[in-house]
Amino acid sequence: MTPNIDAAKAALSHLEIDDNPTSLKAKSRDFFWYSPVLKARLDHLVGDFVVSPRSEAEVIEVLRVCYAHDVPVTTRGAGTGNYGQAMPLAGGCILHLKNMAAVKEIHPGRVIVEPGCLLKDLDTACIADSQQEIRMFSSTWATATIGGFIAGGSGGVGSCTWGSLRDLGNILRLRVVTMEEEPRVLEFTGQELARVSHAYGTNGIITEVEVPLAPAYDWVHLFVATDDFAEAALFAQDIANEDGILIKLATVFEAPTAHEYFTRVKPHVTAETNLIGLMVAPHAMDAFQTFLARRPGCRLIYRSDDESGWDRSPGLVFEYGWNHTTLRALKVDPSITYLQVRYGFPDHLEKIEQIRAAFPGELLQHLEALRENGKVMFAGLTLVKFTTEERLDEIIRHHEDIGAMIFNPHRYTLEEGGRQTVDDRQLAFKREADPKGLLNPGKMIAWDDPNWAFDRMYSYPNIKAAE
């Protein structure tokens, strides 16, 4: 199957096409470079052209034409994914959804929106309409799209209360276009949503999203400091378990993260300070102060509704959490990389202590309180002082040996970045919706090699060679 790029471009020339080498390169990249492993393998990749449809009808046209000419299609929201999700491994067409960003309908408790809408713009529209907000968002709220969050993300700010995106009820409906001779438009609800959500655009293009809303608050952003790491982790866990105190974020940064990497926080902490980042609803602040007063080892050092004492505002506290922690650390120390860990209930705190004891000075804990089936546990986005790929693999194996699950951010496939197993529902839908395997090729191992044993890093055989 040889793609006929020129024929596809000619057939789509009446749409918004970009093949300027500089912007083509920029639109072929995401935040893959967070990982030294992915950087070494994906840095050279570039698509052949970008097309930016303005409607679902134009998406259908792009897919029909690319199907006819065997051209691979990699969908792009804003390109903030950090697993190389939006990188065109086989070149071809970049389907950019920036022009499909309309908020279509807002109802009590739900919103219907086009996929290219930025999370921030979606919140702004819902607040203006009826004082509602999205339940959860990636910490890239200001720059990422709702479609990219659903197709490539997992959860984030709000997950301490609402769980993860994959949990029932956190996505209500998706409208999806297939990659066939005559593309079909399908609607997914309930358990069918798992076929296309978090599928990296490998088995359909999401053209409409319906997600639930919650009442909007003018959240108070807070930093709490303590010299004891275990106390910080317990604080975050316990505040997330306080049923009457409404929070949207509880993050723990092990010392000296705040001192080393958070420039605006640095004057207010020492190298021994473990920091807790929080978002608390304004009406819950009294109760929060009572909770805090019961923990004499913890002191409030910042609140966004009273910035006195801070010459320079630290800004939004969630922009220190989730994957922003790694970004801030990388800016100061380019040798830093990271891991994504699930410290499951009930022995999450013990497992974290085991890991801390095993890798002093090499790993720094960064924890996000996360609700899973009604229980608070932690997602770890551990900072790692990178030395070699072999050492990184050893560290990963140690986590797995003690039962801390790794979602490996140094791999570009769905399976390796997930639970290292084949998702039969996503594979079955790909067979139905993308019979030529043209959607985001190389990202679903099960499609390429159903017998893959997961005993080493998967390497997509048709990856475009460096020129």
Ligand SMILES: Cc1cc2nc3c(=O)[nH]c(=O)nc-3n(C[C@H](O)[C@H](O)[C@H](O)COP(=O)(O)OP(=O)(O)OC[C@H]3O[C@@H](n4cnc5c(N)ncnc54)[C@H](O)[C@@H]3O)c2cc1C
């Ligand atoms: C600093 C930083 C912080 C982050 N924080 C978080 C976080 O808190 N939580 C989290 O889950 N992730 C986080 N991420 C990862 C990433 O930002 C999120 O996954 C984000 O929501 C992706 O949105 P995007 O619009 O940039 O998607 P893109 O990166 O453009 O795309 C992501 C994936 O979805 C596919 N895709 C995009 N749109 C569609 C569509 N309409 N139909 C089908 N497939 C589609 C793409 O092909 C790609 O595989 C973070 C990344 C960075 C760099």
